[in-house]
Amino acid sequence: MSKTVVNLSDVASHAGVSKSTVSRVLNNKLGNGFTVRNDVKKRILEAVEHLNYKPNLLAKSLAKQRTKMISVLGGSHALRDLGNIYQCVINNITKVFNTQPGIDIIVDMSHHKPGVSHLPAWKIDGAIILAQVNDRTFEELNKRGVPCVVINGSMPDKSSCVKPNDVQGMKLVVEHLTELGHQRIAYANAPSTRLDGHQSVADRHSTYLTELDSKGLEPIDGHDFSLECSEKFLRKTVVDQKATAVIAYGHMNALNLMQAAHRLELAIPNDFSLICFCDEYATDVMSPNLTFVDLQSKKMGEISAEIMLAYLNNRDSLQHKNIVIDEKLVVRKTTAKPSKLQRFLKN
Amino acid sequence: MSKTVVNLSDVASHAGVSKSTVSRVLNNKLGNGFTVRNDVKKRILEAVEHLNYKPNLLAKSLAKQRTKMISVLGGSHALRDLGNIYQCVINNITKVFNTQPGIDIIVDMSHHKPGVSHLPAWKIDGAIILAQVNDRTFEELNKRGVPCVVINGSMPDKSSCVKPNDVQGMKLVVEHLTELGHQRIAYANAPSTRLDGHQSVADRHSTYLTELDSKGLEPIDGHDFSLECSEKFLRKTVVDQKATAVIAYGHMNALNLMQAAHRLELAIPNDFSLICFCDEYATDVMSPNLTFVDLQSKKMGEISAEIMLAYLNNRDSLQHKNIVIDEKLVVRKTTAKPSKLQRFLKN
DNA sequence: TCACTAGGTCCTGTCAAAAGG
DNA sequence: CCCTTTTGACAGGACCTAGTG
Numbered sequence: 001m002s003k004t005v006v007n008l009s010d011v012a013s014h015a016g017v018s019k020s021t022v023s024r025v026l027n028n029k030l031g032n033g034f035t036v037r038n039d040v041k042k043r044i045l046e047a048v049e050h051l052n053y054k055p056n057l058l059a060k061s062l063a064k065q066r067t068k069m070i071s072v073l074g075g076s077h078a079l080r081d082l083g084n085i086y087q088c089v090i091n092n093i094t095k096v097f098n099t100q101p102g103i104d105i106i107v108d109m110s111h112h113k114p115g116v117s118h119l120p121a122w123k124i125d126g127a128i129i130l131a132q133v134n135d136r137t138f139e140e141l142n143k144r145g146v147p148c149v150v151i152n153g154s155m156p157d158k159s160s161c162v163k164p165n166d167v168q169g170m171k172l173v174v175e176h177l178t179e180l181g182h183q184r185i186a187y188a189n190a191p192s193t194r195l196d197g198h199q200s201v202a203d204r205h206s207t208y209l210t211e212l213d214s215k216g217l218e219p220i221d222g223h224d225f226s227l228e229c230s231e232k233f234l235r236k237t238v239v240d241q242k243a244t245a246v247i248a249y250g251h252m253n254a255l256n257l258m259q260a261a262h263r264l265e266l267a268i269p270n271d272f273s274l275i276c277f278c279d280e281y282a283t284d285v286m287s288p289n290l291t292f293v294d295l296q297s298k299k300m301g302e303i304s305a306e307i308m309l310a311y312l313n314n315r316d317s318l319q320h321k322n323i324v325i326d327e328k329l330v331v332r333k334t335t336a337k338p339s340k341l342q343r344f345l346k347n
Numbered sequence: 348m349s350k351t352v353v354n355l356s357d358v359a360s361h362a363g364v365s366k367s368t369v370s371r372v373l374n375n376k377l378g379n380g381f382t383v384r385n386d387v388k389k390r391i392l393e394a395v396e397h398l399n400y401k402p403n404l405l406a407k408s409l410a411k412q413r414t415k416m417i418s419v420l421g422g423s424h425a426l427r428d429l430g431n432i433y434q435c436v437i438n439n440i441t442k443v444f445n446t447q448p449g450i451d452i453i454v455d456m457s458h459h460k461p462g463v464s465h466l467p468a469w470k471i472d473g474a475i476i477l478a479q480v481n482d483r484t485f486e487e488l489n490k491r492g493v494p495c496v497v498i499n500g501s502m503p504d505k506s507s508c509v510k511p512n513d514v515q516g517m518k519l520v521v522e523h524l525t526e527l528g529h530q531r532i533a534y535a536n537a538p539s540t541r542l543d544g545h546q547s548v549a550d551r552h553s554t555y556l557t558e559l560d561s562k563g564l565e566p567i568d569g570h571d572f573s574l575e576c577s578e579k580f581l582r583k584t585v586v587d588q589k590a591t592a593v594i595a596y597g598h599m600n601a602l603n604l605m606q607a608a609h610r611l612e613l614a615i616p617n618d619f620s621l622i623c624f625c626d627e628y629a630t631d632v633m634s635p636n637l638t639f640v641d642l643q644s645k646k647m648g649e650i651s652a653e654i655m656l657a658y659l660n661n662r663d664s665l666q667h668k669n670i671v672i673d674e675k676l677v678v679r680k681t682t683a684k685p686s687k688l689q690r691f692l693k694n
Numbered sequence: 695t696c697a698c699t700a701g702g703t704c705c706t707g708t709c710a711a712a713a714g715g
Numbered sequence: 716c717c718c719t720t721t722t723g724a725c726a727g728g729a730c731c732t733a734g735t736g
Contacts, residue, residue, distance in 0.1 A: 005705095007704090007705060007706085008705065008706060008707095009705085017721075017722090018721065018722045018723075019706080020706095020721075021721060023707060023708085024708090024721095027707080029707090034720085035720065036721085037720070037721095040720085040721090055705085056409075056705055056706070057469035057470070058408050058409045058414070058704085058706095059409055059704070059705030059706045059727090060705080060706055061405050062405045062406055062409055062705080062707095062726095062727050063707045063708085063726075064706080064707065065727080076438070087426060090456055091456070094423065094457055098457065104469075105457070106453040106454070106455070106467070107453060107455075108453060109437060109441045110451075110452070120451050120453070122451075123404075123405060252632060252633070255602075256633075259605070259634060259636075262609050285599060286599070286603075287602075287606060354728055355730095356728085365698070365700075366700095366728090367698080367700080367730080367731080368697090368699075370729065370730060370731085374730080376731095381697085381698090382695095382697060382698090384696095384698095387697085402728080402729070403727085403728050406730090407728080407729055408704095409703095409704050409729080410703075410704055410728075410729045410731085
């Protein structure tokens with residue numbers, strides 16, 4: 001096992017200089033008072049190449065008291081659902097950090113138990129939180145003074161927050177449907193397996209109600225239950241209550257509704273229009289015809305990463321930002337004017 | 348931020364003993380040749396409590412030459428596809444490691460560039476590879492002597508491997524369909540965006556051919572192209588060539604085929620039977636009626652984690668295991684006997 | 695043998711100081 | 716004594732082997 005790992009002094013002796021010189025060259029500390037002759041520099045770099053030297057990050061962190069490690073917390077619950085937006089968020093976080101050499105980004109996947117801190121045993125220089133972590137973990141982050149960015153969650157006085165504007169998104173949806181002529185609009189709420197108390201759930205639901213109300217429309221019964229059986233839901237809303245449009249909380253709901261519709265021999269958008277909240281990638285892969293509201297997960301990832309970079313670059317001025325990203329309507333083929341049949345049936 | 352971090356010698360001087368004594372007491376190294384008087388032990392524990400001492404894990408790992416960090420590599424490509432089996436695999440890996448306190452498991456999400464090692468800069472005690480990593484990274488792992496487990500990929504002489512038995516799985520599929528009476532069986536291959544050269548792609552395809560051949564059946568044209576347009580595929584196989592059953596590479600294919608079928612007004616399983624390879628969770632969430640072959644991703648995750656634990660516990664005997672897990676047929680509602688109409692049309 | 699401790703080890707970063715011209 | 720280039724010693728925190736009274 002423990003074959004000798006190449007370390008700084010190996011490189012130094014191989015290049016015929018001292019450890020400190022190697023260290024200074026590798027860390028680009030030249031310029032402010034320090035200089036190296038070109039041939040020495042070249043010799044050192046060759047030795048590094050030849051021995052395949054990789055600095056030991058443990059020792060480095062121990063010495064510098066900084067790790068340049070960013071931990072993404074909450075992966076185990078945020079990535080549990082199939083094809084949810086966090087996957088796209090993480091991809092774009094890493095994309096940004098990949099332009100910044102030397103910063104490592106790790107995703108924590110531990111199953112969070114209530115009342116136990118789930119920070120890595122390591123010192124981390126920053127944390128990006130997907131939706132939420134338990135109280136104990138968040139408390140510990142603050143005690144350690146780790147700068148945080150919360151994505152799609154809320155902790156404004158202790159961290160920066162980046163989240164989608166679900167209120168505005170739902171307004172877009174209702175606007176779109178009413179412009180098409182829909183008056184009986186149902187809402188398929190999140191299934192109960194969703195994160196409890198997630199703000200998106202509350203925002204979308206309450207805005208559904210207020211927007212309908214502001215247009216003088218009645219909500220369709222069924223909006224305030226979590227969606228468990230899509231077939232039952234469609235029978236209740238579209239068949240019994242003559243809803244002509246259904247708004248789905250997320251794309252998994254939409255997908256299940258589409259399949260249930262086929263079983264019930266309801267055609268989309270002929271018998272009812274369907275629209276949901278999700279990101280572009282998900283619809284492209286799973287159901288390219290779906291009309292949806294883009295939650296801008298790409299942008300959320302990018303912006304969070306940039307805020308974190310700002311934190312890292314000047315650690316003293318930890319000014320928290322609270323960013324709300326407008327959502328975007330993407331019209332495809334599952335929404336249309338209510339058909340004559342529907343309009344006829346309704347009367 | 349607090350300048351003074353409490354360290355071992357703070358505790359030592361506060362308790363009036365040496366650092367080593369504190370260390371041994373805290374690490375429970377008593378017993379084999381080492382003892383402490385009870386009152387000293389008590390004083391030390393009180394000092395720890397009083398100063399709120401937390402051992403610095405960086406220093407600890409540096410000294411012990413072990414980090415207790417397991418890295419899951421390949422997350423960026425393996426988790427890219429929606430709802431593929433790796434998500435379930437990772438969940439079950441972490442589930443196993445959570446029973447072992449002190450082990451951290453992190454998922455690498457960096458975007459892999461060819462020819463560049465993508466190992467984290469810090470030392471890791473083990474690596475679990477999802478499907479594959481680039482050659483350079485794997486080479487580096489071996490050079491560093493990091494024990495590896497490859498999931499759903501192949502590297503038998505340099506690591507342990509855990510993979511599903513795709514040959515046996517495809518045999519189950521063909522057996523199931525022929526028993527139902529199908530004779531014209533099409534195969535919807537993986538889309539080109541899939542990992543190139545993935546063994547599952549080759550295994551499923553070649554077994555499709557050999558199994559049909561052994562039963563005296565002809566393959567249906569279209570099996571050897573990657574699936575790009577589901578509608579075109581169904582028109583070619585089911586409509587033109589009168590296939591009565593379609594085997595899909597994965598559940599995303601199956602999902603797209605189902606939607607295309609609805610657009611073409613083909614009913615499942617009346618007009619054709621549909622079956623795919625995937626895991627249970629995916630079908631439950633996305634399409635609960637689908638007949639499928641369970642790739643046992645849960646088992647794959649658990650077994651990989653257990654092999655890794657064995658590696659960690661006795662580091663010297665790194666004996667590589669090669670585990671192939673039998674797949675399981677789960678019959679639901681998308682496969683049935685070919686309908687009379689189909690049988691009539693065929694003649 | 696008991697009860698404990700000194701000092702080296704892991705590896706890198708930094709700074710005062712020295713060498714060479 | 717100055718300037719450029721390089722170095723040695725130590726910090727950082729915990730672990731562990733060898734050793735003391």
